[in-house]
Amino acid sequence: MTYKVIQVPDTARQLEQLGTKEKFWFEDEHRQLHLFKVARDNTGEDWAEKISAELCEALGLPHADYELAEHEGRRGVLTPRFHPEGGRLVFGNELLSFVVAEYETAPRHRRVHHTLGRVLAMLEAGNVGPPLGWDVASGLVSGESVFVGYLMLDTLIGNQDRHDQNWGVLLLDGGVHLQPTYDHASSLGRLLSDEACALRLASKDANQSVAHYVTRARSALYPPSGTKTMLTLDAFEAAARRNPKAATYWLERLASLEDDVMTNIIDQVPDSRMGAASKDFAFQMLRLNKSRLLDKK
Structure with missing residues (x-):
């Protein structure tokens, strides 16, 4: 199928x-x-x-x-469209421009003020609730706690595009809710051709291996100081230290994600769009990143 x-x-x-x-x-x-x-x-x-x-x-x-x-x-x-009529989406760049005067004038992909700590603090201080429809019975009742899950996802899939317009909040009837996660096209080795994936899968060169490839994924979030974005795993680890309850919840969900489920999700992409080597490469990425995340549990 x-x-x-x-x-x-x-x-x-x-x-x-x-x-x-x-x-x-x-x-x-x-x-x-x-x-x-x-x-x-x-x-x-x-x-x-x-x-x-x-x-x-x-x-x-x-x-x-x-x-x-x-x-x-x-x-x-x-x-x-995932927001209801009457709701207004406010993206991260607009939110951060309220607290950093020079924010909007910074180059699009060099916004060093787009720090993980500032994003999490804004979600917490703004009393941002979880996305609409979220089951608070999970024990996670804040947008910040759900955002930790987004950072885990970014590590799992190697998403390098969590920039300041790829997260935000929804304003609706006086309430503020985290937006659902979206725009994950910059992940899973999507720039590699099927031939390049096959070469990496077969390579004996450690620097060309899938295991090396997954360690290089960088978030579009910055550390408190510095001009280089954080590695996706480092971003999740930093958020986990800030909110260990949320991290534990999401890692438990990840632990229950079986290999055959991941394989089935990938295999349903038509072969005309995604070749066999690209499918194998994506699965190996997920398997390795899942292990790297759970090592931090």
């Missing part, structure tokens, strides 16, 4: 300006608003997004839904 691929109609649409990737909004036959995101040529951005969403579902992480899609022969993913 493979994931369905939705054919996006060539209907009236509105371009989305946020972000660097080509995308547009359109209404389906039920007048529900969806966003189509184009996968750039020679990348696996579409399957990385789909696999990551399915992993979120398996882990119980609040997330945007994604389906593989195609529009006029171009590959991509389709996601329904």
Whole structure:
């Protein structure tokens, strides 16, 4: 069984300006608003997004839904709008600009004020609740606690794009809620060709191995000082020290994620979109990153 691929109609649409990737909004036959995101040529951005969403579902992480899609022969993913009418999304860059005067003038990918500590402190000080629909019976009742899970996910999939517009809050009826996690296209080796994956899987050179590859993933979050972003695992570890209860909860969820579940999630991507070596490489990434995370439990 493979994931369905939705054919996006060539209907009236509105371009989305946020972000660097080509995308547009359109209404389906039920007048529900969806966003189509184009996968750039020679990348696996579409399957990385789909696999990551399915992993979120398996882990119980609040997330945007994604389906593989195609529009006029171009590959991509389709996601329904995940915030309700009347709600306003506020992204991290806007939030941080309230506390750092020079924030918005900093270069887009060199915003050293986008620190992990500042993000977590803002979620805590702002009394940001968990995403809408979150089951507080889990024992995690704050947006900060759920964000720790996002950082675990980033480590698991090697997501290097948790920048200041890839997290935020929802303002609705006087309440403030963390947004579900979204935009995971920069993960799972999506820039490597199938041939490159095969070479790395077979290489005897330790520097070309999957085990070495996974240790290099960097978050778009900065440490308290310095000009280099944190490694994804370091970001999770720092958040875990701040909120050990949340970290324990998410690591327990990860421990219950079996290899066959991960394999099944990957294998359902059509072979025409993701080759066998790329699938094996993605699975090995997940297996190794899961082990690296659980070593910290």
